[in-house]
Amino acid sequence: MENERSMVFPFVHSLPEESQKKIIQTEVKKGTTMLWDGDTCEYATFVYKGEVRVHKANKNGRVVNLYKVLPGEACILTITSALSSQPYPASAEALKDTSLLLIHKHDLKEWLSEYPQLQEVVYQHTAKRFISMMALFDDLLFKKIDERVIEFLLDRLTEDENSIAITHDEMAIELGTVREVISRILKSLEKAKILSLSRGKIQLINRLALEEKMTNL
Structure with missing residues (x-):
């Protein structure tokens, strides 16, 4: 021991x-x-x-x-x-x-x-x-919540692992915000065909577009 x-x-x-x-x-x-x-x-x-x-x-x-x-x-x-x-x-x-x-x-x-x-x-x-x-x-x-969400996604979603099991509540706790804000940002990224959302799961569809979003913030 x-x-x-x-x-x-x-x-x-x-x-x-x-x-x-x-x-x-x-x-x-x-x-x-x-x-x-x-x-x-x-x-x-x-x-x-x-x-x-x-x-x-x-x-x-x-x-x-x-x-x-x-x-x-x-x-x-x-x-x-x-x-x-x-x-x-x-x-x-x-x-x-x-x-x-x-x-x-x-x-x-x-x-x-x-x-x-x-x-x-x-x-x-x-x-x-x-x-x-x-x-x-x-x-x-000092960072906008949109920027922090995208940084979080880019860090967690890699070429080898393009999906993560996480709820909107869990991500809100990770980033120090509320679920409604996380849901709004994620849904906008889904609408732009950058992410695919399902219950308790986020899948990355277009990493290049997500990186471009980050650059333009």
Whole structure:
């Protein structure tokens, strides 16, 4: 078990055996909300297997995806909340059956001062997440929603994979907008014979025309 953990998180191997035993492994079912906005956060969370979505919702129900945490990654907001004793500022949901490694905040504080490999993991993931969230804010503040929708489609729809299984609601959450806006844009692209829409599925018909749309925005 410890060898498997070390393959995903090499810093585990640098910890003494007694410290390794303090790491809690827990399983979370797909669809489970692990933390709600405002919850007390006692543990730093590392995704061993599966996938976690961290998102923020306003009082009107609009949801913005902040980031996803994949195997081998840490949820940075759990680390900052645990270390600062501040409430968790978002919600975290398991998108798949997920296995987590949990480090209690008191152990985390102690280990960060003693084990450089753990420091490096936290610093790297913090920097990566900060950059990705700055890019998200840039998109939300400065790019038109039409541009963001087309960028999303061009990224997901490739020559090898010309269709994706996604609902209008799911795309709206991904892009931080509402379903009605997504539906309007997608239907206009379908009318232009660029896309074909069916229930829960989008198929690309004319990539060149989609790229031209992007250039003209």
